[in-house]
Amino acid sequence: MTERLVLYGAGALASEIVDVLVRLRSAGADKELLGCLIDPTYEAPESFGGRPVFRDLGALSGDDSVRFVVALGDPGARARAVERLEAVGARFSSVIDPAVLIGASSSVAEGSVMLAHASVTAGSRLGRHVLVNPGCTIAHDNQIADFATLSPGVHLAGHVTVEAGAFLGTGACVIPGIRIGARAFVGAGSIVIRNVAPGHTVLGNPARVLRRG
Structure with missing residues (x-):
């Protein structure tokens, strides 16, 4: 089954992860990047790595096939993001x-x-x-x-x-x-x-x- 991924974040680490996903797919991994999720107050373009940028967590939280990867380098910010995602039942990869x-x-x-x-x-x-x-x-x-x-x-x-x-x-x-x-x-x-x-x-x-x- 294809693993459908959403990155939480749209900065430098997210760019690195997008490149990793390209290499993983070339190596045969069945992973699909759906897009990036950001806080609504954060300024970012409408697309990132050729995929859409989402600003509404609610639009994604009901899909049990989605797995999240938190693309934030700061440990505290990463922990807070995971807490927010876990509160709506998100699962991770x-x-x-x-x-x-x-x-x-x-x-x-x-x-x-x-x-x-x-x-x-x-x-x-x-x-x-x-x-x-x-x-x-x-x-x-x-x-x-x-x-x-x-x-x-x-x-x-x-x-x-x-x-x-x-x-x-x-x-x-x-x-x-x-x-x-x-x-x-x-x-x-x-x-x-x-x-x-x-x-x-x-x-x-x-x-x-x-x-x-």
């Missing part, structure tokens, strides 16, 4: 680029998005609505909780835990066994060698606390 490598003993939960040339090795678990950008490496036995965001080129060594809603900036590296707390923010290029408390912002090499949660 994951989008994983064909160039992503996922080990046989690892898993990715529904609603997650993984872009090209990311890799996950053995025994790792990615939660719901996780965003993994291009070139990320997730080593063995990692736990990535719901709504976490890994920016391009993030590298996680083994046994790393990233809690719900954490954001890791471009090129951040995390040594083995580290825990990144819920809603923490790791600045671009940071080298994380100590646990990061929930809600804290860290930056630098080695990463130091810039702002406490």
